[in-house]
Amino acid sequence: MFRDKNFLVVDDNEINRILLKTQLSQMGAQVTEARSGNEAVESIRTLCFDLIFLDLRMPGITGFDVMRAIRQDAQRFNDKETPVIAVTAHALPQQRKEILEAGFSDFLIKPILEDQLLSVIETWLCTSTVPSPRSALPCAHHMDxxxxxxxxxxxxxxxxxxxxxxxxxxxxxxxxxxxxxxxxxxxxxxxxxxxxxxxxxxxxxxxxxxxxxxxxxxxxxxxxxxxxxxxxxxxxxxxxxxxxxxxxxxxxxxxxxx
The missing domain is CATH 1.20.120 (Four Helix Bundle (Hemerythrin (Met), subunit A))
Structure with missing residues (x-):
């Protein structure tokens, strides 16, 4: 679906990165990982991305800090116009307002469901896709x-x-x-x-x-x-x-x- 697209996934939690990368890779995208706000800033300065998924709460440089760096020094960043999607465990109405006012294009709430992820990507890349056929999942009857x-x-x-x-x-x-x-x-x-x-x-x-x-x-x-x-x-x-x-x-x- 997105074989010519490059996405950046930023999260200090390795399990979270693995899962989101898996979801995006299965859609055909090329995925770069960043384990911290510092790594994210460096990646955005040196590489070009079609979409950035940025966890808000990270030790040291947070997702909000990364967004401020991008907006305040846009000329130094290759991806100054790239949509940035906040990834968060909580998004009450006031928090959603703060996220959007900080400059994020949109947000995803954990756990990230595939249809929600696909909807966000299609919205900000202005594309409409037909889901690729997927192998049937194992029978769920009596499954833990x-x-x-x-x-x-x-x-x-x-x-x-x-x-x-x-x-x-x-x-x-x-x-x-x-x-x-x-x-x-x-x-x-x-x-x-x-x-x-x-x-x-x-x-x-x-x-x-x-x-x-x-x-x-x-x-x-x-x-x-x-x-x-x-x-x-x-x-x-x-x-x-x-x-x-x-x-x-x-x-x-x-x-x-x-």
């Missing part, structure tokens, strides 16, 4: 809901789906421990940043239980809720993560043996 969502998010690519399960199983326990440690010393800012990463990964992969629990904890941290509320939210997120981890072996077996 986490397995079903990850397979759907990777377009039926079991190799990528298995890699994501492995990466999630590696990252989530460490991130959970980091949130616990930060809460133990009342470092709510750090706890919120790590919880946001968990939320983002879960959103992109369609792990709704983890996503909802992480979102509740992130909101509670932002509202400076009581220790009791934070502890309850933390425990709920921990239960969801442990439920996923306890099923890791079954998920990997199902993905490696279709």
């Amino acid at each position: 809901p986490y397995l079903k969502m990850i397979i759907e998010k990777t377009g039926g690519n079991r190799g990528i789906a298995e890699m994501l399960v492995v990466k999630l199983a590696q990252e989530l326990p460490a991130q959970l421990a980091e949130v616990e440690k930060a809460l133990g010393v009342d470092d709510y800012r750090q706890a919120r940043e790590i919880t946001h990463k968990i939320n983002g990964s879960a959103s992109f992969c369609g792990l709704l239980g983890i996503r909802e629990a992480a979102s509740e904890l992130e909101t509670a941290l932002g509202a400076s809720s009581s220790h009791e509320t934070l502890r309850a939210c933390m425990q709920a997120m921990g239960r969801e993560i442990r439920a996923f981890l306890s099923n890791r072996t079954n998920l990997e077996a199902a993905l490696s043996n279709p």
Whole structure:
């Protein structure tokens, strides 16, 4: 569909980059990745893109910072007229207004569904496409809901789906421990940043239980809720993560043996 198009995906979360790159690559596009705001700025200065997908919340230089750099010093950027799509886990009416006022062309909310992604691309590239035929996804009857969502998010690519399960199983326990440690010393800012990463990964992969629990904890941290509320939210997120981890072996077996 987009074989002559070059897209830039900017996100500090590797799982998010893998999934969005997979979706775009399956549409035929060439995809460049940037792991930080600094890498994004350098890529935009030196390369030309048809569309940029920019995560808003990144450590150091945020998506908003990257957008300001582009708008304030447009002559130094090859892609000063390139549509920039904000990628975010939250977009309340006021946040949507701030995103558009900052200069973003549009926004996508995690989890990114294929039809929404396609609609945004068609809108800003002024194209109309006929979806390419896709291989039928594995039968979903009696399939584990986490397995079903990850397979759907990777377009039926079991190799990528298995890699994501492995990466999630590696990252989530460490991130959970980091949130616990930060809460133990009342470092709510750090706890919120790590919880946001968990939320983002879960959103992109369609792990709704983890996503909802992480979102509740992130909101509670932002509202400076009581220790009791934070502890309850933390425990709920921990239960969801442990439920996923306890099923890791079954998920990997199902993905490696279709």
